[in-house]
Amino acid sequence: MKILEVSKLTKSFGGVTAVNDMNFSVNSGEIIAVIGPNGAGKTTLFNLITCIYPPTSGSILFKQKEIRGLTADQIAHLGISRTFQNLQIFNNMSVLENVMVGRHTKSKTGLLGAIFPLPAVQREEEAIVQSSLEKLALVGLADKALEAASNLPYGEQKMLEIARAVAMEPELLLLDEPAAGLNPTETRDLVEIIYKLRDQGITILLVEHDMETVMEIADRIVVLNFGNKLAEGTPYEIQNNREVIAAYLGEEGLSC
Amino acid sequence: MQDLTRRKRFRHLFILLFTILIFALPLVLNNNYYLSVLVIIGIHSIVVIGLCLLMGYAGQISLGHAGFYGLGAYTSGIITSTYHTSPWVAMLVGAIGTGIVAYTIGIPIFKLKEHYLALATLGLGLIIHIIFVEEVALTGGPSGLTRPIPYLSIGGLELSNDFKYYYLVWLITLLAVIIANNVVHSRVGRALRSIHGSEFAARSLGVDIGKFKLRVFTLSAIYASIAGSLYAHYITFISPSPFGLMTSIQFVVMAVVGGLSSIWGPVFGVAGITVLTEALKTVVPQLIPEAGGEYEIVVYGTILVVIMIFLPEGLISGLANLYEGWRHRKGQADENS
Numbered sequence A: 001m002k003i004l005e006v007s008k009l010t011k012s013f014g015g016v017t018a019v020n021d022m023n024f025s026v027n028s029g030e031i032i033a034v035i036g037p038n039g040a041g042k043t044t045l046f047n048l049i050t051c052i053y054p055p056t057s058g059s060i061l062f063k064q065k066e067i068r069g070l071t072a073d074q075i076a077h078l079g080i081s082r083t084f085q086n087l088q089i090f091n092n093m094s095v096l097e098n099v100m101v102g103r104h105t106k107s108k109t110g111l112l113g114a115i116f117p118l119p120a121v122q123r124e125e126e127a128i129v130q131s132s133l134e135k136l137a138l139v140g141l142a143d144k145a146l147e148a149a150s151n152l153p154y155g156e157q158k159m160l161e162i163a164r165a166v167a168m169e170p171e172l173l174l175l176d177e178p179a180a181g182l183n184p185t186e187t188r189d190l191v192e193i194i195y196k197l198r199d200q201g202i203t204i205l206l207v208e209h210d211m212e213t214v215m216e217i218a219d220r221i222v223v224l225n226f227g228n229k230l231a232e233g234t235p236y237e238i239q240n241n242r243e244v245i246a247a248y249l250g251e252e253g254l255s256c
Numbered sequence B: 001m002q003d004l005t006r007r008k009r010f011r012h013l014f015i016l017l018f019t020i021l022i023f024a025l026p027l028v029l030n031n032n033y034y035l036s037v038l039v040i041i042g043i044h045s046i047v048v049i050g051l052c053l054l055m056g057y058a059g060q061i062s063l064g065h066a067g068f069y070g071l072g073a074y075t076s077g078i079i080t081s082t083y084h085t086s087p088w089v090a091m092l093v094g095a096i097g098t099g100i101v102a103y104t105i106g107i108p109i110f111k112l113k114e115h116y117l118a119l120a121t122l123g124l125g126l127i128i129h130i131i132f133v134e135e136v137a138l139t140g141g142p143s144g145l146t147r148p149i150p151y152l153s154i155g156g157l158e159l160s161n162d163f164k165y166y167y168l169v170w171l172i173t174l175l176a177v178i179i180a181n182n183v184v185h186s187r188v189g190r191a192l193r194s195i196h197g198s199e200f201a202a203r204s205l206g207v208d209i210g211k212f213k214l215r216v217f218t219l220s221a222i223y224a225s226i227a228g229s230l231y232a233h234y235i236t237f238i239s240p241s242p243f244g245l246m247t248s249i250q251f252v253v254m255a256v257v258g259g260l261s262s263i264w265g266p267v268f269g270v271a272g273i274t275v276l277t278e279a280l281k282t283v284v285p286q287l288i289p290e291a292g293g294e295y296e297i298v299v300y301g302t303i304l305v306v307i308m309i310f311l312p313e314g315l316i317s318g319l320a321n322l323y324e325g326w327r328h329r330k331g332q333a334d335e336n337s
Helices: A042-049 A072-078 A095-101 A111-115 A119-138 A154-166 A184-199 A211-217 A235-239 A242-249 B002-028 B032-057 B065-083 B087-109 B114-134 B162-184 B187-197 B199-204 B209-235 B245-258 B265-287 B295-310 B315-336
Strands: A002-013 A016-027 A031-035 A057-062 A080-082 A172-176 A203-207 A220-225 A228-233
Touching (some): A002 A042, A002 A203, A016 A042, A080 A154, A095 A119, A111 B162, A119 A154, A119 B187, A154 A172, A220 A235, A228 A242, B032 B245, B065 B245, B087 B114, B162 B209, B245 B265, B245 B295, B245 B315, B265 B315, B295 B315
Parallel strands (some): A031 A203, A080 A172
Antiparallel strands (some): A002 A057, A220 A228
16 A cells, blocks of 8 residues: 655756655555665655645545645644754653653643543553553663653654654654664664564655665665656666766766 | 753752742832832842743843833723723733733834844834824823822722832743743744854754744833832823833843843843932032933943943853853862872
């Protein structure tokens, strides 16, 4: 089943076309990697799928439903979650509280309930704490739950963002350069976590520059260049695609 | 989780200690002047607690809260003096009315951010103040409401002296603290703080940031309105001057001095600034006999700048952090020796 279908998607910023007439789809349960040189339009694509800004033209179907015109928070309620290339940790909160915000769409206490915390509200709060701790355990941060999020080292902050994003139990998870800045051990842990998430039934779409990781975990790869889709295929197909090699290494790369 | 329960218990213990302090204070300080200062501190604390929910937790600013404070005061004053209804009913009408005004005006205003939002709320405060001054038939204009405003009473007991009023005001302040504490440690409070932390991330997690900004703005306006009603029935006379821009700035300074991201900060901030203002009222005329009220602006400005530079988290958390830092350095020095 196709969980995400992007067709004829275009986004222009003034005279610059960041994403041009893009078509691709993601099947449920897949791990899809989007790669491409800097400025290829990868993050723009993510921002379009999560409705940070509207596309100039084209359509995005999530579970056969058009999501164009929705707001970023409505997208989350539909079951799409994401992490960010530049960390967007809530520095004013503890590690646990960061993940607890991730349970926002799965809980419903409003202002009145918050003012008068009746037993039902307290039960919901306990459930939020429990499931948030489980997500922290998944990424190996359970013992740091009560620390200030801003005190975590970079690698752990990246893991925290993943825990926070999966706390809402999304169907589609978008990871924007999850391995960037991680050391080899942390990258191994990340790969394990991504496999665990896939086994839980979460479809994963990721942007990544670390080719070794991409080739290992992706079922399929979409290659972008200057806003256009250059190629799409299995890691093997992509590795042997002349156009892709040209885009990455330059034309001369082909001659040797 | 054990640590989590311990933290919650600690917060409850703090509220309990605060309650005991409130009840004990008038027994020690039973001098009418001190009591009247404490009543004003309590009333202003209610406004500033609401403002801290907006500023410290949601990260939004308002330079117009004196307007909401005034709306509460004038609604109470006009309704009780003209229609002789119960002050409690008037207070409720004021709170609901102010809430509706804040919500309605908040819809367009919260499309703005930061400096623009500050200017919009400043404009809002000024407009409300101008209405108090110009609508002479309704508000009595610049000279104030001439009809007498009654005292508040509970079951026939008229709260006509400072001692009785002190307990009422601080009971409501305590309630304001408890409600704010509940809100902060809830799903709503986390959503508000997430907006402050990163609007991007908050939205990606499903937080409708416009809705939450609007709600906390409305809640803080209702806090201000209730405080205004309490003020009207305490002084029993109101004129536009205490509800102007200067008061709005004063509230912001109190909030910043106390520490924005704290429920207890506001009470200390208000107490600090109020005591300082009262002290200056006696000291300044002796030093500079021809000084007018404008020196307050200079003092507030200086305090704001000093706090922002040296204790950006406010007096309470700032001092706590300084102490932690000192202990940390001392610990390291001990290890080295």
